[in-house]
Amino acid sequence: MEKKLGLSALTALVLSSMLGAGVFSLPQNMAAVASPSALLIGWAITGVGILFLAFAMLLLTRIRPDLDGGIFTYAREGFGELIGFCSAWGYWLCAVIANVSYLVIVFSALSFFTDTPELRLFGDGNTWQSIAGASVLLWFVHFLVLRGVQTAAGINLVATLAKLLPLGAFIALAALAFQLDTFRLDFRGLALGIxxxxxxxxxxxxxxxxxxxxxxxxxxxxxxxHKRDVGRATLLAVLSALTVYLLVTLLSLGVVPRSELAGMRNPSMAGLMVNMMGSWGEIVIAAGLIVSVCGAYLSWTIMAAEVPFLAATHKAFPRLFARQNRNNAPSASLWLTNISVQVSLVLIWLTGSDYGTLLT
Incomplete structure (x- = not known):
């Protein structure tokens, strides 16, 4: 397989896969369960842990540069064929469900622009119109990745930069609106009763x-x-994501009191933007959410197709899925992944499930 992805493309792939829909609901999600003091401790513990994980991946790529594919090959090398297969199978299933959830939430977010009390067009992303639109997006990305992972990763780099714009605007406005007295209200979370x-x-x-x-x-x-770029990209992406998450979470608690933030509708970042810049803030965040989720979906499509391909090259999956097209894209694995996503979308429509169902 041609080795074409550079440091920037790899970093964007990791960062985009982490910065999906969750960051836009993070202020409310955190405020609902913890006080500012608990959040500081929680982020400190997670930050140290996730940095250790990033350094572990950095070291593994340097100690064993011959192992491609990470999740599958590390498990196979360390624990044998069965564990390697289970790792690849489980990871692929999770990636498929993640992709379905991204498609659902894109059209749920679009309903902000189209739906009214009298007209339910996209709803919670599970109407027939949503499923039709999600199917179009699904197969558009499918044929984009078939043109080569390098092409898809280049587009993902642009999408990652685009998703950072609304997040950067939110952080800048929140920093200007931040009030230390608001942040320190019920600092230990006595009102939570735990x-x-x-x-x-x-x-x-x-x-x-x-x-x-x-x-x-x-x-x-x-x-x-270059193999050395794999570990560096992971570390750079983790540091970038950790910085964004910290700023979004902590600055939000200085804009409105924790109790008020905990009761906001998600994506709560939209409510905070309305508080800081008026009704346009909601539109900015809704648009940012759509761009962010589309970028994350592209990243996860690349990763979801890669795992069965690698497993097949090591004879853990049927050899059929080791096929590549003339652009060196894992075509058979990609077809398997996206047909599975399409079937899942139809099931979403038939059952009326939404993003919350997929998340849990």
Whole structure:
């Protein structure tokens, strides 16, 4: 397989896969379960842990540069064929479900611009119109990736830069609106009625969730131009994401009191932007959410197709899925992944499930 992805493309792949829909709901999610003091402790613990994980991946790519594909090959090398297969199978299934959830939330966000009390066009992303639109997006990205992972990764780099614009605007405005007295209100969370360490435990479920995708560069390491870039990209992306998450979470608590923030509708970042810049703020965040999720979806499509391909090249999956097209894209694996996503979308429509169902 041609090794064409450079440091910037690999970093964007990891960062985009982590910065999806979750960051836009992070202020409310955190405020609902923890006080400012617990959040500071929770982020400190998670930050140290996730940086250790990033350094571990950095060291693994240097100690064993011959192992491509990370999640599958590390498990196979360390624990044998069965564990390697289970790792690849489980990761692929999770990636498929993640992709379905991204498509659902894109059209749920679009309903902000189209739906009225009298007209339910896209709803919660599970109407027939939403499923039709999601199917178009699904197959557009499918044929984009078939043109080559390098092409898709280049577009993902642009999408990653685009998604950072609304996040950067939010952080800048929140920093200007930040009030220390507001941040210090009920600093230990007495109103929550639970100890600080219990609050810290509650934050950990969220802080770890938002770093899903940290393994992105390792998964596509076979396509890296230089193996040393894989670990560096992971570390750069983790530091960038951690900075964004910290600023979004902590600055929000200085804009409105924790109790008010905890009761906001998600994406709560939209409500905060309305508070800071008026009704246009909601539109900015809704548009940012759509761009962010589309970028994350592209990243996860690349990763979801890569795992069955690598497993097939090591004979853990049927050899059929080791096929590539003339652009060196894992075509058979990509067809398997996206047909599975399409079937899942139809099931979403038939059952009326939404993003919350997929998340849990």
């Amino acid at each position: 100890p600080v360490w219990e609050q810290v435990k509650n934050t950990m479920l969220i802080t770890l969730w938002v770093f899903i995708g940290v393994e992105g560069a390792v998964v596509v390491s076979a396509r890296a131009r």
